[in-house]
Amino acid sequence: MIASGTIYGVALNDSDERARLESSFHDEPYKAPPAAPVVYIKPRACATIGGAPVPLPTGEPELVVAATLALLFAEDVCAVAPAAVWGRIAATCLALDVSLPAASYYRPAIAQRCRDGFLPLGDVGAPTLPAEIGTSIDGEEVHRWSLSRLVRPVETLVADLSAFMTLKAGDLLLVGVPGDAPRARAGQHVRIDAAGLASIETRIEEQRS
Amino acid sequence: MKRARIFHAGREQWAVVSDDGGTLMLANGEIVAAAQVHWLPPVAPGVSAYALGLNYADHSRELGFAAKQQTPLAFLKGGNSFVGHRGATPRPADANQMHPECELVAVIGRPARGVRASDALDHVAGYTVANDYAIREYLENYYRPNARVKNRDATTALGPWIVDAADVPDPQALSLSTRVNGVEVQHGSTADMILPVAGLIEYLSSFLTLMPGDLILTGTPHGVHFCSAGDEVVTEISRVGTLINHLVPA
Numbered sequence: 001m002i003a004s005g006t007i008y009g010v011a012l013n014d015s016d017e018r019a020r021l022e023s024s025f026h027d028e029p030y031k032a033p034p035a036a037p038v039v040y041i042k043p044r045a046c047a048t049i050g051g052a053p054v055p056l057p058t059g060e061p062e063l064v065v066a067a068t069l070a071l072l073f074a075e076d077v078c079a080v081a082p083a084a085v086w087g088r089i090a091a092t093c094l095a096l097d098v099s100l101p102a103a104s105y106y107r108p109a110i111a112q113r114c115r116d117g118f119l120p121l122g123d124v125g126a127p128t129l130p131a132e133i134g135t136s137i138d139g140e141e142v143h144r145w146s147l148s149r150l151v152r153p154v155e156t157l158v159a160d161l162s163a164f165m166t167l168k169a170g171d172l173l174l175v176g177v178p179g180d181a182p183r184a185r186a187g188q189h190v191r192i193d194a195a196g197l198a199s200i201e202t203r204i205e206e207q208r209s
Numbered sequence: 210m211k212r213a214r215i216f217h218a219g220r221e222q223w224a225v226v227s228d229d230g231g232t233l234m235l236a237n238g239e240i241v242a243a244a245q246v247h248w249l250p251p252v253a254p255g256v257s258a259y260a261l262g263l264n265y266a267d268h269s270r271e272l273g274f275a276a277k278q279q280t281p282l283a284f285l286k287g288g289n290s291f292v293g294h295r296g297a298t299p300r301p302a303d304a305n306q307m308h309p310e311c312e313l314v315a316v317i318g319r320p321a322r323g324v325r326a327s328d329a330l331d332h333v334a335g336y337t338v339a340n341d342y343a344i345r346e347y348l349e350n351y352y353r354p355n356a357r358v359k360n361r362d363a364t365t366a367l368g369p370w371i372v373d374a375a376d377v378p379d380p381q382a383l384s385l386s387t388r389v390n391g392v393e394v395q396h397g398s399t400a401d402m403i404l405p406v407a408g409l410i411e412y413l414s415s416f417l418t419l420m421p422g423d424l425i426l427t428g429t430p431h432g433v434h435f436c437s438a439g440d441e442v443v444t445e446i447s448r449v450g451t452l453i454n455h456l457v458p459a
Contacts, residue, residue, distance in 0.1 A: 004255050006287035012351065030350045038349075039356035041285035043257035045418045057416070078362070108284040108352045110259075115416045116322070164347075164357050166289045170255075 002047045002121065003072065005170035008161075009097060009113075009177070011038040011105060015151050017179025029106045037152060037161055040108060042097070042174075046119035051200065054098050055117050055207035056186045063098050063204060066181035067133045067192040068174045069147065070095040071154065072124060077167040082155035086127060090169075094122035094133065094197050096190065097177050121172075123198035129154060130194035135182055138189050145178040152176075211450070212335070213370040214293075216247040226370050248294035250367035251316075251337055256422040258286040259413055260312075260341060262354055264403050264428025271431040281404055281412050284354060286341075286426070289362050294369035294452055298342060299362065299459030300438045306345035307436050309454075310429035311387045311444035313380060313399050314339045315406045316371050321419040329410035332419065335371040336380060338452040339426050340387070340444040342366075342436075365426075366444070366454040377448050380406045385429075388443045389436060397430025399446075 012018060012034055025033040048054075056063055074090030098118040102109050135143040147153070152160060154175055161167060184190050184204045191201045211226035213233060224233035224246070232240050252258070261283055263269040266276040292298060300307055318334025342364040347357040377383070380399060387395035399405075404412065409425050419425075436442060438458040445451040 006289070008287065032350075034349060034351045036347075036349060036355065036357045038351040039360065040352055041287060041360075043259075043285060043417060043423075044255065045257065045420065105351050106353065107282055110283045110285070110413075111280065111416055114285070116418050161356075165287065165360050166362050168287075168289055171287070 002044065002049060003170055003172035005168050005172070007042040007044070007047060007119065007172045009040045009042060009174035010157060011040060011177065013037065013151050013157065013176030014179045015149050018151055020179065036164070037157060038105065039161070040113060042119050043114050045116050046114060048117050048120050051202045052117060052120065053203045053205040054120065056204050057100070057115065057207050060100060062183040062185045064101055064181050065135065065184045065190050066097045066099070066177035067135045067143070068095050068097055068177050069130065069133065070121065071173045071175065073167050073169055073171050073173070075169045077158060077162045080159055080162045082159040085155045085158040089127045091124035092127050092197065093124040094192055094194055094200050095174050096120040096192055096200050096202065097174055101183070120200050120202045122200040125197060128196040130196055133192060133194040136191045137182060137184055143178070143180070143182045149178070150176050210373045210376070211370040212251065213368070214249040214251045216249055217241060221249060248369050250291035250293045251371045252291055252367060252424060253422040254288060256420065256424065258424040258426065260284055260286055260359070260426035261409065261428040265397065265401050265430040266403055267397070267401065267431040268429055271433060277403055281409070283413065284359065286365060287360050290360055290365040291367050292363035292365065292454070293367065296363065296366060297455050297457045298364050298366060300436065300456040301344070301459050304344045304346060305435060307342055308345070308433045309387050309389070309395070309436060309442045309444065310341045310343060311385045311395055311446070312339040312341055312426045312429050313383060313385065313446055313449065314367065315380065315425045315427065317419045317421055317423040318374070319421065321410055321414040324410055324414045326407040326411040329407035330374065332410060333374045333406065334421070335373045336377050336449050337368060337371045338444055338446050338450050340366040340442060340452055340454050341426055341429070366452055368452050369450050372449050383449065384447045386445050387432065389434060389440050394434035395430065395432030397432070401430060402427060
């Protein structure tokens with residue numbers, strides 16, 4: 001499944017990462033902690049299905065492979081109350097949000113996040129909120145995170161976003177990425193799993209230029 | 210040739226606009242008066258829209274930033290943000306620092322990946338006009354310009370049409386202007402872009418594939434003017450078009 005609409009993601013929605021960075025939020029260039037959800041967009045060129053390999057750009061040693069949950073909207077969602085959110089979601093799937101390592105959240109990380117093949121998506125299924133998502137590299141589990149870490153859980157996140165932007169039918173929303181996501185190198189096999197959702201399996205491949 | 214996306218006879222259609230702008234020809238040859246059509250933003254659903262911040266040195270200085278960024282400041286826009294010619298844009302009651310931004314938009318015609326600047330314009334199908342509003346009160350320093358500023362519903366007017374690239378031989382020789390209730394508040398030239406259209410295509414296509422219909426909003430020159438609900442805002446780019454937008458209370 002590749003979304004027919006816009007693919008949104010949300011950074012800094014991991015409470016562990018927020019706690020670690022909290023002291024820096026008052027310094028330049030941020031000056032204050034984030035108030036609204038920190039949104040990014042992944043262009044369609046990122047999205048792949050069926051386990052297509054993820055290209056590692058020439059000269060880069062490794063990629064951040066962040067496992068998350070994606071929500072597919074069934075209808076336009078504008079100014080929705082948290083309690084009504086799940087009724088607007090048509091399906092969910094796992095997503096592997098790939099990026100190049102970046103330390104700053106000041107400017108949109110387009111060159112780090114928006115590269116071809118940087119969003120393998122799993123098969124969609126009935127709306128499911130898994131308790132945890134695990135990531136394995138070359139057959140060994142290297143990361144597991146609980147969605148209870150989300151600063152804004154799914155219901156609050158969608159409600160807060162819909163207060164200033166309509167999430168449209170066919171849009172996809174990645175609900176947050178773990179700040180301690182593992183890294184993977186060329187040739188490594190990456191798998192993400194969560195109860196009730198189709199797994200994603202992919203490989204990191206040197207980009208052919 | 211100018212191609213417009215309109216709502217007519219109960220459906221969305223692409224139509225060819227006459228030279229004088231008075232009529233449109235539908236795909237079946239039918240001619241309709243421009244006054245009778247409903248203009249949609251000339252963007253196909255689902256395409257990717259890239260936008261540039263601080264791509265004019267004079268605007269960067271006006272906002273207190275260095276004239277040139279180390280890397281281009283690019284961000285993306287969602288499909289919710291667009292509104293067509295003669296459309297209405299919500300102006301929140303507390304948005305006392307909401308300002309229009311007149312921008313040249315390049316529309317991609319052929320897939321572009323790893324394209325050099327010298328070949329980049331071959332990948333452009335045409336050009337249109339954007340008025341990409343910003344609300345300065347809502348700025349935050351995380352992925353700035355953040356979504357609450359730049360991804361609001363119907364805050365990016367787009368259109369009225371796409372002019373074929375063949376009719377715009379030099380996209381870096383166009384004048385831009387914005388008029389609010391008839392008074393000019395912004396005036397500039399695409400000659401002053403830090404990274405021209407060809408350079409933007411080279412930059413973006415160095416890490417992603419630009420696909421047909423994708424948009425690149427190329428930034429705005431100086432001239433920050435705060436608007437009110439009820440204002441008529443007209444953005445115009447020579448050789449491309451004149452885009453009308455109305456601000457409504459929200």
